[in-house]
Amino acid sequence: MSEPRETPNHFVEDVVSLAGRYRKQEDLSIYEMLKRTGYPERRGALTIETIRKALAKSSEHLSEWLEYSADKRSSTGWYIREENGRFEVGNVDSSGRLAEQRSYSDLVEACADFIQRELDQIAFE
């Protein structure tokens, strides 16, 4: 993967497949891989709805994002997890407490929310 792919569909596919591709290699940071999708420049074209549609088409990416979140070891940041049959998206704040939790019955919706928040944090914070 070198240059960002041109069409909007390819861009969205590159974004939603990021967690899986990240886990299959050892040498590149998530920041670097995200940058290579063109995310910082093309973020405006991405909405929760476009992510949700892409995830609905490729459900194999859902478990990849759950695993990506579980593997995080950062001091703060967004997470997604399964809790009592529902899916929770939230943020670990600087004091190590969980904040901004939202609960979803639908994994696709939860995952789309998580992806957008997580990638915005990686790209812009």
Place this chain on the structure above:
Amino acid sequence: MPLENAAKLGNVSALAAVVATLLRFRARACVVLACIAAMLCATTNASASQSVQTKTRVWDFSFAEPLNTWLERDASSRLRLENQSNSAELASASPHAARAAPQVGRTVLGKYPDYVNLAESIGARRFNIPTNIWNKMSPAEQWAANQRFLDRAIARGDEFVLSNPVKSIGEATGWFGRELRYLADHGYRLAEDGARMIR
């Protein structure tokens, strides 16, 4: 200057020769010997200070703080207080002092954010890297840092508390599973309750 070179090099025989020469000139010997002692002290202190104050550099990232100040975090001062009361040694709030006198404690492992939550609530250690740095590390770099954290906890003889209990080590996936396998390779086993790794 020969004296300075000899002192810096720590060349004992060279220093002995210098001292022997100086002893021939007894009138000045005390003054010069005092200078040598001061120089040696300064060299030692500078070296020690440098090792503490040098910026920690991990792969391509440079940090103002030493690695150990953020590689692990005591979730609250409670653990430190417990450690102080249980230890015959004087413990300090300084991370450098803690490093000098490692204390057995509890370290939490598990899935994010569960392990963070549990470590906060029981006042245990957890692996902790600032988010903007974590995101710019490759998986290989992240595991190297995690491994270093585990090595330090193993060396202290910590008990590992699991935020996500398992029936077997093989059941744990991802980094959590990798951490448990690493501990198993270093003499730890899963406790019967499935919620701890013990020796």
